[in-house]
Structure formats: structure tokens, C-alpha cells
Amino acid sequence: MNVLVIGSGGREHALCWKIKQSPKVKRLYCLPGNGGIARIAECVDIAADDVNLILQYALNKKIDLTVVGPEASLTAGIADLFAQKGLKVFGPSRAAAQLEGSKVFAKEFMRRRNIPTADYKVFSSDAQALEFLQAAQFPLVVKADGLCAGKGVYVCADLKAARTAVDEIMVQKIFGDAGDNIIIEECLQGPEVSVLAVCDGRHFLVLPTSQDHKRVFDDDVGPNTGGMGAFSPSARVNVQVLDVVINRIIEPAIRGMYQEGNPFKGVLFAGLMLTQDGPKALEFNVRFGDPETQSILPRLQSDIVDIFLAVCDGRLADIKVKWDEQPCVCVVVASGGYPGKYQSGFSIGGLDKIKDEDTMVFHAGTKNDGGTIVTSGGRVLGVAALGQNLEAAAAKAYNAVSKIEFDHMFFRRDIAARSSKQKVASP
Numbered sequence: 001m002n003v004l005v006i007g008s009g010g011r012e013h014a015l016c017w018k019i020k021q022s023p024k025v026k027r028l029y030c031l032p033g034n035g036g037i038a039r040i041a042e043c044v045d046i047a048a049d050d051v052n053l054i055l056q057y058a059l060n061k062k063i064d065l066t067v068v069g070p071e072a073s074l075t076a077g078i079a080d081l082f083a084q085k086g087l088k089v090f091g092p093s094r095a096a097a098q099l100e101g102s103k104v105f106a107k108e109f110m111r112r113r114n115i116p117t118a119d120y121k122v123f124s125s126d127a128q129a130l131e132f133l134q135a136a137q138f139p140l141v142v143k144a145d146g147l148c149a150g151k152g153v154y155v156c157a158d159l160k161a162a163r164t165a166v167d168e169i170m171v172q173k174i175f176g177d178a179g180d181n182i183i184i185e186e187c188l189q190g191p192e193v194s195v196l197a198v199c200d201g202r203h204f205l206v207l208p209t210s211q212d213h214k215r216v217f218d219d220d221v222g223p224n225t226g227g228m229g230a231f232s233p234s235a236r237v238n239v240q241v242l243d244v245v246i247n248r249i250i251e252p253a254i255r256g257m258y259q260e261g262n263p264f265k266g267v268l269f270a271g272l273m274l275t276q277d278g279p280k281a282l283e284f285n286v287r288f289g290d291p292e293t294q295s296i297l298p299r300l301q302s303d304i305v306d307i308f309l310a311v312c313d314g315r316l317a318d319i320k321v322k323w324d325e326q327p328c329v330c331v332v333v334a335s336g337g338y339p340g341k342y343q344s345g346f347s348i349g350g351l352d353k354i355k356d357e358d359t360m361v362f363h364a365g366t367k368n369d370g371g372t373i374v375t376s377g378g379r380v381l382g383v384a385a386l387g388q389n390l391e392a393a394a395a396k397a398y399n400a401v402s403k404i405e406f407d408h409m410f411f412r413r414d415i416a417a418r419s420s421k422q423k424v425a426s427p
């Protein structure tokens, strides 16, 4: 088979790495890919949301299966376009991708389907939002409706912060049209976990749980990022909690989308908060998480292509999937300044020194510059390792990270630490 992966992050490197292991795969392509992906797949610099060009490429290369990483390609309608041409694609339709593409759509859907989530109101005028805020209780959360590349959510401690959020989103329009509507919602408290389920429209397969570390610095200090590390499984989601998540959130979402005429095919990623009143959905994403995927896929023992094909053919209920019992920890190595401004183009040393078994270096913001791998993004690498327990997996991942060097490199030293009670010593 010829397989095409869309995207350029650590998530896509992990997908390519796993797909490459399938005996079914003859050729692997990735658009646009990165410095690490280019070592295992043919990469061409076509943007992930340039869906018409991607379609032409897929037709030319006789692609049998396309796996879509980023949400922007999905909300741009890549799955619909490919389906019209009879091409197999793993990822939801544009209509189903609205679960991530519009927070208003997602919240209204959750309310309709009785899925536990924070109480909320929708506003389409800044004046009305500000009037509501005058009488509101704090803290609360202000969110832009549309895609904001992981930004667009403001957890506001007081009226001043909430006014600033409304001003930035609705008046200054720092996220463009994504801020035409906003949501103001109740601020929930509790630990956050991610539950991802692969779905074929009617059936679903829950992947092992994982936990992301969103804040940029140790001990969850500093601004939110795309994710500074992840581990799987999450001890916070025991069998009882998972049961509630599946029965109250995942299953009603899949059934609801099916019944409303937008069957969900792809990965449904539920961002959850475990509150005192039980698990509640903070958001849905319609794609694999990054870096959650880099901590989940190393645990997959079955052929991932079989899973993707079963989704495309609507026969997910027929397949069995095996997972490694060993936990996996992924540490993100980033460039100084991220998630704000950072410089690029620093050469990355030490990659060839990492030879440990069960340790994977997934590239994110890297590119091949005349034979040298250099940094080209904020999140540069994700170093993942399997181990007998979380502590051992984290130790292996950090041992590999210690061999890597580039100017202004930094990483969190407490990935999985609170769960394994082990923190890497600061230098």
C-alpha cells in the first residue's frame, strides 16, 4: 500500500514511525513532514491545509490510505474531498470536525446530548458579554469560538482579566473570525486527563489514557503550551472513572453525531477535567493529541494500518488491538522563548548517541539543512521511552534527553513526576 500522512509535528512523526512498521506499507509519504520524518517517508513541502494540492498529490502517487494529523486540514474539508474521489482517509468530515472547529457547536451538542460539561453562555456581541461579566462570579473562562492554534482560552480570575479576554478576542480580533462568537463558562477544578477513542462512525475503540503537561515550566508554572510532555497510562483514570467517561461522554458523543447525521470517523479526543461531581468534558478535539500520541503509540503492539483501514471500512467492531503493559513517557524538548517568540536554525547535536532500546526520538520543529538537523519550531523534539513503570520510563527518556544539545534548548524536568514521585535533578 501507499500511505500518506498529513502534518509536520511530533504526532505525525509518531504516526509515520508506527505506520512504517506495517508489512502492508510499500511507500510512505508525508506532507509537509519535518527533519525526522524525512528519514522514513518521502516529504514534499505542501502545507497541511492546502487540501486541493494534497488531493492532486494523493491522486498522482496512487495513495491507498491518507491519515490526517492537524485539525486545520479537517476543518478545511480534506476528508470530504478525498471521499468524493473514492480515496480512503482517516479523519472526520468537515461537519463532524466542527466538534473542534467551533466551541459553540461543541457546547450546544454537549448540552443537547446531556454530556457533562461546564455550564456556559454564548455571546456574539462584546457589549452583551461585558454586561454579563458585570454581574458574574469569578473565576470563569472566556473562549473564542473558532480554531486558535491552541490559544483562545482565557481562565480569568477576576473581572479585569475577563474584560481583557473579551477585548482581545472580540474587539482587537487577535484570532480573526474565530472570535466572532465567544463562550463564557464556569471554571471547573480538578486534574485534567485525555481520553482518545478511534471511531468508525458507529463503533469506537478507546485508546490507553494519557496525561499532557500544558504549562511551560516545572510544577505547572508559566503560560499554556501545546504540551511539554505526556505519559500513558494515567493512574487518575481507574476502571470506574473510565467507565463513566465512556458511558457519559464518549459513547453519547459518537451516538449523537451518528444520529444527527454527522457520523464521526477518526480519533475523538476528549479533554476532561475530573471534578468532584465526576468527569466533565472541557473540549473535544477531532484528531490525535500532540504530545499524547507520542506516549500512546509506542505502547501499540498491533498493526496501526489495520486500525485505520477498519475505521475507513466501518468494521472497527471486528478488530482486536494489543497494547504493551509498560507505560510510556514522552519529554518535549523546546527552543528558548516558546510558547512566545523563539529563534530557529540551531543545529541539534547528540541525536546519533541515542541508541537505547525502547527509546524513540520524535521530531517536531526540525528540518534538514544540507545534511544537518536544525531547529525550525518551538517544540523541537519529543523523546519517548517505555519502561517497567512510569519512573523507569521517565528515567530512560531523560537519559536520552541528556544526550541532546542545541542552543537555547529547554525541557520540563517533571514529566510524569507527580505520578511516579520522581523528578529529574535540575542542573
Ligand code: AMP
Residues within 6 Å of the ligand: 118, 141, 153, 155, 185, 186, 187, 188, 189, 192, 214, 271, 282, 283
Ligand atoms: P480547551 O482548549 O478548551 O481544552 O482549553 C485549554 C485549557 O484551558 C484546558 O486544558 C484547561 O486547562 C483550561 N480550561 C478550559 N476550559 C476550562 C474550564 N471550564 N474550567 C477550567 N479550566 C478550563
Ligand code: GLY
Residues within 6 Å of the ligand: 212, 226, 227, 285, 288, 289, 290, 291, 292
Ligand atoms: N496536547 C493537547 C492537544 O493536542 O491539543
